Amino acid sequence: MKNILLKYCLITVVSLTSNFAVGQQSVKKLSDYVNPNIGTAHSRWFFYTPGAMPFGLAKLGPSTNGHLGNKDGWEATGYDDRDTSIEGFACLHEFQVGGIVLAPSVGKLQTIPGSLDNPDEGYRSRFDRKDEYATSGYYAVLLKDYKVKAELTATKRVGFQRYTFPKSSQSNIIFDIGNRQGESGAVKDSKVTITKDGRIEGYVVTIPEYVKKYQTGADVAMYFSAVLDKKPTSYGVFNKKETKAGDKEIAGEGAGVYLTFDTKENETITVKIGLSYTSIANARLNLETEAKNLNFDAAKKQNQTVWNDYLGRITVEGKNENDKIKFYTGLYHALLGRGLGSDVNGAYPMNNGQVGQIPIDGKGKPQYNYYNTDAIWGGFWNLTQLWALAYPEYYADWVQGQLLVYKDAGWLGDGIANSKYVSGVGTNFTGLAIASAYNSGIRNFDVEKGYEAALKNELEWKDRIEGAGKMDVKQFVELGYSPFLDNMDFKTNTEGSGFSASHTLEYSYSAYAVAQFAKALGKTKDYEKLIKLADGWKLLYDKETAFIRPKYANGKFIQNFNPSEPWRGYQEGNAWQYTFYVPHNVKELVATLGKETFNERLNEIFTKSQKNVFGGGTKIDAFAGLSGFYNHGNQPNLHISWLFNFSGKPYLTQKWVHAICDEFYGTEGIHGYGYGQDEDQGQLGAWYVMSSIGLFDVKGLTDINSSFQIGSPLFDKITIKQADKTTFVIDVKNNSKTNIYLQEVKLNDNNLNQLSIELAAIKKGGNLKMKVDAEPSQVWSN
Numbered sequence: 001m002k003n004i005l006l007k008y009c010l011i012t013v014v015s016l017t018s019n020f021a022v023g024q025q026s027v028k029k030l031s032d033y034v035n036p037n038i039g040t041a042h043s044r045w046f047f048y049t050p051g052a053m054p055f056g057l058a059k060l061g062p063s064t065n066g067h068l069g070n071k072d073g074w075e076a077t078g079y080d081d082r083d084t085s086i087e088g089f090a091c092l093h094e095f096q097v098g099g100i101v102l103a104p105s106v107g108k109l110q111t112i113p114g115s116l117d118n119p120d121e122g123y124r125s126r127f128d129r130k131d132e133y134a135t136s137g138y139y140a141v142l143l144k145d146y147k148v149k150a151e152l153t154a155t156k157r158v159g160f161q162r163y164t165f166p167k168s169s170q171s172n173i174i175f176d177i178g179n180r181q182g183e184s185g186a187v188k189d190s191k192v193t194i195t196k197d198g199r200i201e202g203y204v205v206t207i208p209e210y211v212k213k214y215q216t217g218a219d220v221a222m223y224f225s226a227v228l229d230k231k232p233t234s235y236g237v238f239n240k241k242e243t244k245a246g247d248k249e250i251a252g253e254g255a256g257v258y259l260t261f262d263t264k265e266n267e268t269i270t271v272k273i274g275l276s277y278t279s280i281a282n283a284r285l286n287l288e289t290e291a292k293n294l295n296f297d298a299a300k301k302q303n304q305t306v307w308n309d310y311l312g313r314i315t316v317e318g319k320n321e322n323d324k325i326k327f328y329t330g331l332y333h334a335l336l337g338r339g340l341g342s343d344v345n346g347a348y349p350m351n352n353g354q355v356g357q358i359p360i361d362g363k364g365k366p367q368y369n370y371y372n373t374d375a376i377w378g379g380f381w382n383l384t385q386l387w388a389l390a391y392p393e394y395y396a397d398w399v400q401g402q403l404l405v406y407k408d409a410g411w412l413g414d415g416i417a418n419s420k421y422v423s424g425v426g427t428n429f430t431g432l433a434i435a436s437a438y439n440s441g442i443r444n445f446d447v448e449k450g451y452e453a454a455l456k457n458e459l460e461w462k463d464r465i466e467g468a469g470k471m472d473v474k475q476f477v478e479l480g481y482s483p484f485l486d487n488m489d490f491k492t493n494t495e496g497s498g499f500s501a502s503h504t505l506e507y508s509y510s511a512y513a514v515a516q517f518a519k520a521l522g523k524t525k526d527y528e529k530l531i532k533l534a535d536g537w538k539l540l541y542d543k544e545t546a547f548i549r550p551k552y553a554n555g556k557f558i559q560n561f562n563p564s565e566p567w568r569g570y571q572e573g574n575a576w577q578y579t580f581y582v583p584h585n586v587k588e589l590v591a592t593l594g595k596e597t598f599n600e601r602l603n604e605i606f607t608k609s610q611k612n613v614f615g616g617g618t619k620i621d622a623f624a625g626l627s628g629f630y631n632h633g634n635q636p637n638l639h640i641s642w643l644f645n646f647s648g649k650p651y652l653t654q655k656w657v658h659a660i661c662d663e664f665y666g667t668e669g670i671h672g673y674g675y676g677q678d679e680d681q682g683q684l685g686a687w688y689v690m691s692s693i694g695l696f697d698v699k700g701l702t703d704i705n706s707s708f709q710i711g712s713p714l715f716d717k718i719t720i721k722q723a724d725k726t727t728f729v730i731d732v733k734n735n736s737k738t739n740i741y742l743q744e745v746k747l748n749d750n751n752l753n754q755l756s757i758e759l760a761a762i763k764k765g766g767n768l769k770m771k772v773d774a775e776p777s778q779v780w781s782n
Contacts, residue, residue, distance in 0.1 A: 030311040031304060033328035034136040039672020039679060040081040042620045045070075045182030046374075047679055048079040049093040049336065050139040051152030051159065053303060054310040055371065055394055057340035058154040058275050059093040060161070062086045062141060066098065067113045069180040073209030074424075076622065076676070078182050081669025086143065087113035087124035089152060090181055091159040091273050092222055094339055095374035095424075095681060096208035096417035098182035100224050102271060104163040105172045106146040109258055111238040113176070119145065123174060136311070136332045137303035153300040156340055157286035159273040162296040165263040169233075173271065175226070177204050178239065178255035185209050188219050190255045194235055194248040200226040200257055201280050210415070210422035214467040218353065218420045225284040226273040232259035270296045277418050278355045282343040289344045310335050313390040314693065318715040318735070326665050327692055327715075330685030334386055337681030338398065341418060342370035348401075349418040351409035358404070368445075370401040374681045375415035375424030376433050378635025380700030381583075382686035384433050385708075388440040388701055388759060389690075390720060399437050399445045402430050406453040411468035421467020425571055426492050427503065428469035431457035432510040435517035436701045440759055451521060454514045458507070458530060461494065472497045475553070476507045480532075481539045483553035484569050501540055501550040501569040502636065505581040508536040512584035513702035520704050537582050541592060547575040566626040573636040576605065576629045583639050583698045586646040598647050602640065605629040606656045613674060614664040620676030632664045633677025638687055639698045645709045646698070650755050651741050651776035654712040657691050658740045661714055693718045693730065694770075701759065708762075710755040712742050712772050726765035733771045743779070744771040755780050 036050045051060030064083035070076070073096060088103035103113075105123045114122020125143035132141040139152040148171075149164040165171040178190030185208035192202035203223045211218050236243060237250035237257055250256070261269060272294075274287025291299065316327055342348035346358035346366030358366040376384070387395035405419050406412050413421045414428035431454030438447065461474035471492045472482045481504040488498030497503050515530035542549040542557055550558045550569030558568075563575035570578050580602070582589040590598045606614075609630035616624020616633060625631035632638065641660060644652040665688055666672050673679040690696050694713035697706060718730040745752045746769045747761065757768065 029304070029308050030315070030328055031136045031307050033324045034311070034332045035325055035329050035667065036134045036136070036332065037081060037669055038325075038329050038667055039669070040079055041670040041672075042076040042080065042622070042676030043078065044074070044076060044678060044680075045078040045098055046093045046095055046337065046681060047333070050134040050136065051154050052137065052336060052339070053154055053156050053306055054335040055339055056154060057157045057277075058091060058159040058273070059336070059339060060089060060091050060152040060154055060159045061093060061139065062150075063088055063090050063101070063181070065116060066090060066101075066182045067179060069185070070183060070209075073183055073185065083116055085116060085119040085124045085126045086141065087122070088176060089150060089161055091224070091275055093182065094372045094417065095415065096183050096185070096210050096422045097220055097222065097372060098184040099177065099204045099206065099222050100273065100275065101176040101179075101181060102161050102273070103174050103176060104143065104146065104148045104150060104165070105174070106148060106166060106168050107170050109170075109172055109243070109260070111174060111176070111243060111256060111258065112240075136307040138300055151296065153296065153303050155290040155294070155299060155302070157275055157344065158291040158299075159275060160270065160291070160296050160299045161273070162268055162270045164266055164268050165261070167263065167265040169262045171261045171263040171269075173228075173259045173261070173269065175200055175202075175257045177202050177257075178253050180206070183208060184220070185211065187253045189251070190253065191251040192237065192249070192255050192257045194257060198228070198231065199284075200228075200259075201283070202255070203280060208417060208422065210424075211417065211420045214421040214423050220418045220420060221277065221349070223276045223278065223280045223283045224273050225280055225287055226271055227287070228259070228269060228271050230261060230269045233262050234260045276343050276347075277341050277349040278343055278347045282345065282347050286344050310391075313721050314689065315719045315721075316693065316715040317717040320714070320737070322667050323661075323692065323714050325667050326661070326688055330665075330688040333679060333685035334383060334682035334689060335391075338371050338373040340369055341372045341401070342366065348404065351405055351419040351421075356404065356408065368400040369397045370404055370419075371398055372417055373398065373401075373415060375427075376429045377414065377425050377427060378638055378680070379683055380429065380432060380436060380702070381635070381638040381696075381698075382683045382690060384436050385690050385697055385701055386686045388437070388442065389695070389762065392440075392442050393723065395437050395440075396442050396444050399434050399442070399450060402434065403446060403449055403453060407449070411465055412453050412457045413467055414469050421465070423467055423469040426469045426471070426499075427506055427571075428457055429506070429510055431455070432513040432700065432702065435513040436706070438517055439520060439704050439706050440701045441763070447521075451517060451523070454517060455526060458511055458514050458533070470503075470507065472500070472503060473507065476504065476536065477533065479553065480536045481551060482507070484550035484558055490567070496553065498567075499569065499571040501548055501575070502571040502573065502578050502581070504536050504540055505548065505578060508534050509581070509584050511536070513700070516702055516704050534584060538592075546593060546597065548579045548581070549575065564627050571636070572623070572626060572634050573631065574627060577631060577637040580637060580640045580643060583700065584702065586643055586698060590647045595647055599644070599649050599652070602643060602647075603652055606641065606659070610659060610663065614660050615674040615677055618675045620670065622676065622678040624675070624677065632660055633674040633684070635680070635683065638683075642696050642698050642709055642711070645711075645755055648782040650780045653709075654741050654776075657711050658714065661688060661692055662737075695757075705758055705760065707756045707758040710742075710745060710752070710757060710768075712740050712770070720762060722763060722765070726763070728762045728765050729767045731767065731769050733769070735772055738774045739772045741773055741776045742770060743773050743777045745769070
């Protein structure tokens with residue numbers, strides 16, 4: 001057993017607790033409502049990274065099981081609310097990217113993390129939740145076995161780790177670099193060096209599972225340059241086979257460095273880690289540029305200021321504290337994901353493994369940034385709407401980064417890790433997201449190149465690569481739908497797909513979006529071709545069953561059809577869920593089903609699904625709910641609670657959106673985003689943000705002069721701030737948990753006859769005044 005005198009534990013705990021108490025007594029900031037621990041049971045690798053900036057590259061967080069990795073690249077790994085020991089603190093957490101782990105210890109040096117079942121066999125340490133604190137941009141914990149307090153914060157590209165040690169001549173810090181971490185995949189190569197001037201520098205190259213699948217032969221590289229504010233008394237290197245005292249360099253799988261210090265009681269050692277995806281030299285430059293003169297406390301203060309500024313773009317006021325916690329924690333996740341991938345000098349990792357250069361402006365700064373990103377599958381019903389509303393500068397950068405990959409490799413990627421293709425589900429909605437940006441007024445990117453890329457993504461199949469997804473687009477363009485192929489499992493090829501029905505619906509929707517882009521640019525012939533393809537969903541509508549049903553290339557529907565069966569023709573869903581996937585033409589879908597049938601079926605879906613917490617019930621599983629009628633824990637039907645606005649029953653949208661916000665979303669480790677379901681890099685968090693303020697667009701802002709549908713907010717007052725300080729205020733009179741139905745809506749004191757508002761009107765500033773009550777109003781019903 002790791003044994004240090006109890007008095008050191010007591011001193012440190014008192015110190016840690018006192019710090020927390022002081023924070024709680026001060027004026028409450030927006031970041032105080034952020035609780036990153038919500039939903040951490042069974043969460044993804046990139047989910048729990050409290051030590052980070054909004055959209056930052058450096059994403060620091062504790063890991064309880066990250067060294068185990070995952071089999072297929074998507075399963076839960078990293079930090080889990082149910083675990084009781086921490087194995088280290090990784091600096092990089094992105095979709096298919098993970099590594100650069102540091103860990104403190106006291107006493108006998110250990111160089112493997114050990115297991116959850118037996119922490120004593122490695123350098124991991126037990127901890128108690130009462131000794132842990134996390135918010136946006138800062139994390140602290142007491143490692144019980146060593147009596148070491150660990151703290152994390154960051155600038156955009158530099159991680160800060162500060163350790164408070166007890167008195168010991170054997171206080172250790174290890175750099176565990178050459179091992180698998182989270183979604184990183186297997187290690188291809190690594191190297192760590194202690195330089196002459198005392199820096200710790202190196203790299204690790206990994207082969208993520210999704211890179212193996214979508215860009216065979218490619219890899220992902222991560223570089224670092226670290227400085228410490230204390231010199232070690234001894235040092236050495238290690239790998240999985242041996243430890244070599246006094247050596248300063250080691251390469252290969254499992255490579256790492258250890259440093260040993262003689263520490264006084266409560267002595268702190270701070271490590272600043274410059275990070276880069278291009279080179280050690282740029283990691284060093286990032287460190288020198290962003291953090292040369294920053295100590296830990298200054299970095300933390302700067303970080304908190306930035307977070308509160310970003311969180312403050314949308315402020316909410318109301319009586320329910322849990323709603324504020326859900327709101328700001330959801331907003332935090334939306335701002336955390338899809339992080340920076342370029343350096344301070346504009347260097348970025350190219351698709352071919354080389355280093356590219358973003359153009360420099362007149363002040364010597366990069367004109368924009370490159371960002372890594374998970375697939376945008378479903379992100380148009382949450383993230384892109386939020387970006388367009390309050391973070392347009394990020395949306396513009398995100399588009400520019402996608403176009404870098406297109407220019408370098410010839411195709412848009414729906415999911416990129418250091419520019420390598422990592423398509424999350426084998427489709428591609430990046431063209432839709434670019435079209436949405438343009439139609440939302442975000443146009444500070446190469447519009448012609450963006451249109452070229454989006455059009456190619458919708459229509460072209462010649463020499464199409466696996467990483468660009470939509471391998472069945474040839475069939476969709478020629479037949480108007482993707483044919484179902486038996487025995488395909490989760491695969492797609494040029495002849496069709498095992499997910500043919502969902503692909504047809506998705507391609508129809510994205511064709512519509514790019515058609516609007518074409519129309520706005522005056523590309524009439526392209527528009528006519530695309531808008532015809534947008535009707536592809538009609539070819540799969542089965543009048544006999546009143547469902548969207550997979551169809552073979554010969555025009556016949558599949559047999560033995562079960563609308564509750566997931567995976568057979570539908571990606572991560574079933575016919576109950578996907579039949580409503582016509583967001584671009586809801587009016588015609590309503591007419592096709594019949595208004596009465598549409599409303600009765602949709603309302604019954606939510607009535608039944610409420611018994612399963614609008615997902616998979618209390619089963620802790622990312623895919624729980626795939627066989628159900630509605631599954632809020634996954635993307636395919638995140639829009640359908642808002643469809644009543646198009647079918648003459650908007651009060652049912654108000655009812656069910658409130659219920660989902662109150663019941664699916666929780667404030668606990670296990671009950672956060674459903675029960676162990678996949679928050680997906682800010683998607684579910686952003687959905688809560690948009691829905692709780694009563695603004696949502698089923699079409700994903702793809703229309704020219706795009707607009708939001710209006711619902712009833714959870715809050716009494718919402719203030720949306722633009723970069724030019726313009727504000728748009730939503731005031732809700734008589735609001736409560738029972739008063740959820742809109743009675744009156746006025747835009748700048750003018751009654752609204754329709755429950756919609758253009759994005760441009762919000763950008764201009766003004767006010768939306770609402771009255772709500774406990775009984776539905778028929779004002780907007782028909």
